[in-house]
Every structure is written in structure tokens, then in C-alpha cells.
Amino acid sequence: MESVDKLKVAAALLLVVVGVGGYYSLPADQGLLRVSAVVVGLLFAALVLWFSRPGKDFVDYARDSVKEAQKVVWPNKKETWQMTGLVFLFVGVLALFMWAVDSGLAWVFYDLILGRG
Template identity: 85%
Template sequence: MESVDKFKVVAALLLVVVGVGGYYALPADQGVLRVLAVVLGLALAAMVMWFSQPGRSFVDYARDSVKEAQKVVWPSKKETWQMTGIVFLFVGVLALFMWLVDTGLAWVFYDLILGRD
């Protein structure tokens, strides 16, 4: 990363810090201005990052991610309901199994080994 890009990244971070600092510096009854300070700090930081190499790389990565997400074959409504049913069935069977194991172990330890009633 070039030194100019490092400067831009540091400047963007400082803008975020200034925005958050402005939030805490303004009186509590000025809620809109406090939020506006943070939003303005974030917007200015985004603008500075937009013109840096790491910012452009991030935008390219985001575009590629959106393109890849569009290639995904999403399941139909019917498939989604079927898989949801299978998951619920499995959870029910597993819960029943764990209850049986717990009850069995409690019986073995408390009734057979310790002889409690």
C-alpha cells in the first residue's frame, strides 16, 4: 500500500473518530445533531476511502460477491419447507433420544447404584 493510501486510511479512521467524538461532545438533548455527527463522519470517511486503493479493492470485492450470489441456485419454497420439516423431525428424534439417555442414566445411578427412592 502506498504512503498516500495509508494517509487516506488514517484520515478515514480519524473522520470516524471525529464523528463519534462529536456525538459525545454535543448535549444529550440534541439527539438529531448527535446522530448527524456520526453519519457525517462515516459518510466523509467512506468518501475518503472511495478514492484509495484499499477502498477500490473493497468495492471490486463487493461487486464480485454480488455477482457470485446471483449465480446461487436458491431452493424453491417446497424444498425449503421439506428441509425445514426434516430438521424439525431430526431435532425431535434427538430430543427424545437425549431424554431417554438422561432418564436411563438417572435410573441407573440413583436407583440401582445409590439405592435412592
């Protein structure tokens, strides 16, 4: 990262800090103004980052992410219900299996080994 980009990132962080500082320096009864200070600080920070190399890289990454998300093929309603049914069936079978193993181990340890039946 170039030194100019480092300065831009530092300036953006400073703008965020100034916005948050503005929030705490304003009176508590000025809620809208306090929130506006933070929002303005974030907007100016985003504007500064927009013109830096890391900011442009982030925008490119976000665009690529949106393109990839558009390629996703979502299941229809029937497929969704079928998969939900399979999940519930699997959970039920697994619960029965775990109950059987737990009961079997309890029987082995408490009845056979320790004789506490």
C-alpha cells in the same frame, strides 16, 4: 500498502473521530444536527477511503460477493417445508433418544448402583 494509502486511511479515521467529536460537542437538544455531524464524518471518511487502494479492494470484494450471492439457488416453498419437516422430525427423534439415555443412566446409577429406587 503505500504511504499515501496509509495517510488516506489515517485521514478517514480522523474524519470519523471528528464526526463523533462533533456529535458530543453540540448541544443535546440539537439531535438532528448531532446525528448529521456523525453522518457527514462517515460520508467524508468513505469518500477518502474510496480513492485509496484498500478502499478499491473492498469495493472489488463487495462486487464479487454480490455476484456470488446471485449464483445461490434458493429452495422453493415445497422444498423449504420438506426440509423444515425433516429438521423437526430429527429434533423429535434426538429428544426421544436423549430422554431414553438419561432415563437409562438414571436407572443404572440410582437404582442399580446406589440402590435409592
